[in-house]
Amino acid sequence: MKLDILAFASHPDDAELGCVGTLMAHKALGKKIGVVDLTRGELGTRGTIETRAQEAADSAKILGLDARENLGLADGFFKNDEEHQRIVIQAIRKYQPEIVLMNAIHDRHPDHGRGSALVSESCFYSGLRRINTYTSEGEEQEAWRPKAVYHYIQDRMITPDLVVDITPYWEKKVEAISAFKTQFFTPASADSTEPSTYISSPEFMRFIEARALELGHAIGVTYGEGFTRERFLGVKNLFDLI
Numbered sequence: 108m109k110l111d112i113l114a115f116a117s118h119p120d121d122a123e124l125g126c127v128g129t130l131m132a133h134k135a136l137g138k139k140i141g142v143v144d145l146t147r148g149e150l151g152t153r154g155t156i157e158t159r160a161q162e163a164a165d166s167a168k169i170l171g172l173d174a175r176e177n178l179g180l181a182d183g184f185f186k187n188d189e190e191h192q193r194i195v196i197q198a199i200r201k202y203q204p205e206i207v208l209m210n211a212i213h214d215r216h217p218d219h220g221r222g223s224a225l226v227s228e229s230c231f232y233s234g235l236r237r238i239n240t241y242t243s244e245g246e247e248q249e250a251w252r253p254k255a256v257y258h259y260i261q262d263r264m265i266t267p268d269l270v271v272d273i274t275p276y277w278e279k280k281v282e283a284i285s286a287f288k289t290q291f292f293t294p295a296s297a298d299s300t301e302p303s304t305y306i307s308s309p310e311f312m313r314f315i316e317a318r319a320l321e322l323g324h325a326i327g328v329t330y331g332e333g334f335t336r337e338r339f340l341g342v343k344n345l346f347d348l349i
Contacts, residue, residue, distance in 0.1 A: 108139070108141075108173060108174055108202065109139065109202060109203045109204075110139045110140060110141045110173060110174060110202040110203070110204045111133065111138035111139050111140065111204065111205050111206065112129075112130060112133055112138060112139075112140050112141075112204055112205070112206045112207075112208065113140075113141050113142070113143060113198075113199070113202050113204035113206075113207050113208070113253075114126050114127075114130060114140075114141070114142045114143070114207075114208040114209070114259075115142075115143050115144075115145065115195070115198075115207065115208070115209045115210070115222065115226045116142060116143070116144050116145065116209075116210065116222070117144075117145050117146060117210050117216070117218040117219055117221070117222035118144065118145075118146055118148040118151070118182065118216075118218065119144045119146075119147065119148050119159050119160070119162065119163040119177070119287070120148070120159075120162075120163075120166075120284070120287045120290055120291075121144075121210060121219070121261065122142045122144075122208075122259075123166055123280070123283045123284045123286075123287065124261060124284060124315060125208075125210070125211070125259035125260065125261050125332065126208045126259040126332055126334075127142075127166075127170055127276075127280050127283055128271065128273025128276045128277065128279075128280045128319075128330065128332045129208070129259075129271045129273060129332050129334075130142075130170065130172070130208075131170060131171070131273070131276040131279060131280070132271060132272070132273055132275070132276055134170075134171055135275075135276075139173045139174075140170075140171075140172055140173055141172055141173050141174035141175060141202060141204075142167070142172055142174075142175045143175070143176055143177075143178060143198050143202075144163060144175070144176070144177040144178070145177075145178050145180045145185060145195075145218075145222050145225070145226075146177075146178075146179070146180045146181065146182040146183075146185065146218070147159060147160065147177055147179060147182060148182055149182045150182040150183045151182075151290065152301070152302050152304045153289045153290055153299075153301045153302065153304060153307060154287075154289030154290060154301075155289075158289050159287070159289065159290075160177070162286050162287040162288065162289065162290070163175060163177070163287075165286040166283040166284075166286040166287065169279065169282050169283045169286060170279070170283050174202065176198070178194055178195070178198060180194070182218070183217075183218060185218070185221070185222070185225070186221075186225075187221060187224050187225040187228065191225055192225065192228060192229045192232055193238075193240060195225060195226055195229035195233075196229050196232055196233045196238065196240050197240045197241075197242075197248065199229060199230060199233040199251060199253070200233055200240060200248040200249060200250070200251045201242070201248070203249075203251045204253050205253060205254050205255070206253060206254065206255045206256070206257070207226065207230055207253045207255075207256045207257075208256075208257050208258075208259055208334070209222065209223050209226040209227065209256065209257075209258055209259070210222045210223040210226070210258065210259065210261065211223060211258055211259060211260055211261040211262075211263065211265060211335075212224075212258050212265065212335060213263065213265075214261045214262050214263050215261075215262040215263055216261075216262070219261055219262075223258055226256075227256060227258075227337065230252060230253050230256050231252065233250065233251055233252055233253075234250050234251065234252025235250060236250040238250070255336075256336075256337055257269070257334040257335065257336055257337075258334060258335045258336075258337075259332065259333070259334055260318075260322075260332075260333045260334065260335070264318075265333075265335055266335075267322065267333030267334055267335060268334065268335050268336045268340070269333070269334050269336065269340065270322050270323075270325055270326045270331040270332065270333045270334075271331060271332050271333075271334070272323065272326065272328040272330075272331055273319070273323075273330050273331060273332050274323065274328050274329040274330045274331075277319065277329070277330040280319075281316075284312075284315070289301065290304075290306060290307065291306060291307060291311070291312060292307055292308055292309045292311065292312055319331060319332065
């Protein structure tokens with residue numbers, strides 16, 4: 108299935124926190140959207156591989172994703188090397204996205220910056236026809252390079268190069284985040300007996316909203332998601348920026 112926008116995430120729930128409002132905004136414009144999770148998040152303090160997989164599937168339904176898959180790389184120990192790049196290249200060529208969204212360039216969790224670099228380099232190499240990759244059926248894939256790549260902003264504040272208005276999709280974004288009930292605070296998880304973590308507190312969810320409010324305020328709307336770019340943005344019409 109060809110997608111218009113494909114978001115990569117080092118862990119299930121990274122995309123929900125960083126960029127699903129933007130995905131939904133473009134879904135409303137008739138674009139096809141998807142998420143590829145690099146790892147299963149098996150090193151997480153709370154939940155299991157099985158519960159996180161179910162939560163990712165539940166979130167995908169809430170978001171109306173056209174595709175979601177998990178590459179099964181080793182949480183905490185995947186590398187930005189040829190072996191892993193070829194796996195990511197296969198995913199890029201499979202979905203042939205025009206735009207790729209990926210983790211923050213650097214962040215509190217080391218996997219985020221490393222996943223960002225892995226996907227960024229793979230997007231370039233995916234366009235080289237002499238790098239051979241194959242489908243699960245053994246058919247050779249065509250070279251494909253996305254037209255644009257952007258990095259969403261996660262725990263650490265990074266000054267964005269662009270902000271997307273996600274105001275109409277804020278409640279749905281919160282619902283998608285809350286689908287990861289083993290990871291984040293919800294009224295249903297208030298009595299959980301699992302260990303408390305940085306992201307499982309009510310304060311963390313308030314922080315997520317505060318960040319979205321701050322980014323939205325910067326562009327004169329209620330809620331926003333910010334992204335950094337790798338190259339200059341270009342337009343033919345200044346009115347496209349209004």
